Amino acid sequence: MRTISRVGRRVPAHAGALGKALLAERSDAALTSLTEPFTALTEHTHTGRASLLADLEQVRERGYSIEHEETVPGIAGFGFALRYDTPAIDAISCSVPLARLTVDHESRIVSVMREVQAKIETLLAPASGTPDWR
Template identity: 65%
Template sequence: MPDQEPPTGGVREVKSAARTVELLEVLAARGDRPARLRELALELGVPRSSMYALLQTLIDRGWVRTDTTGSLYGIGIHALLTGTSYLDSDPRVRAVRPFLDEASDALGETLHLARLDGTDVVYLATRESHAYLRTFSRVGRRLPAHAGALGKALLAQDPARLPAGPLEQLTPRTHTTREALAADLAEVRERGYAVDREESVLGITGFGFALRCDDPPVDAISCSVPLARLTEEHERRIVAVMREIRTKIEAVAVRASGAAQWR
């Protein structure tokens, strides 16, 4: 009998694969907090015996690591290798890196490239500030899109991507209502860039610029600076340099003919 599609017309989820991905995502989200077998089994709703077998398989392949007692589990080194491969193979990241260097030389502040992923932005590249007082940043960091300059720059280009439900509050200045966020995004569209004044991190202001290489844009660049170092003149300088950098990136980051069109 010929194969038939599932009633929904889509492809059936492979439960073992889905469970593996969910486990890796849970471990990755815990950061430096290793998990015990019981915790993982409860969180994913999996029998301990099944979870133990899955963990041992992933340990053998380098995706999960365990401590010397064999009772604590964390994300393994192969996750890093895969993430590095993603960055190295992404043409947009490669195209933007030299311009982040240029902006870093010009401004001396912290620079970011991030991509919209659902309701979050994920940092794909960073350049640290030259000053002792600097913002915290790292590749792979996730941040709610509504709470920072990078995310607001992207959300403003497509209001349909506004997150549904309650908005997470990171600081007392984070937008927590859709009305307040929508009003801010209208200003972003009029201004041409987003501003985050202590909405994601207290004491830090960010300036975000969507890269208009896609429709709607999915990538953005930003400059973050401590309030203690932000003057009106410095802010004008940041905006001018970042606008110029965005224009340069957009001129070279057009999709190459024949390149894979990722989605």
């Protein structure tokens, strides 16, 4: 099994690791424009505000989002907001088949993604809403 995606693929923010990482950068009050029910991509996708907000609280505590089969069955994703500007407008993610995801593998993914996140944030100085991609 392997993940198949394409550049530019759109996934609703409430479902994917990237979107949830960015949503968690905002306060719950700032998320009032999200209207229920949310579109379900799989049986694991959040379809209600309460479950999404509970998930976003865990994202804030952990510092990154986790998506388990919310967009594609059998796939997990980890999302990290890039905090070189406030609020974060960009994020990075890593997806992996659940069949290959062990506790050790997850720990390694999170560690490497945190390193990459820190490097990107260090290279990009805060700007007025527009990242400097050099």
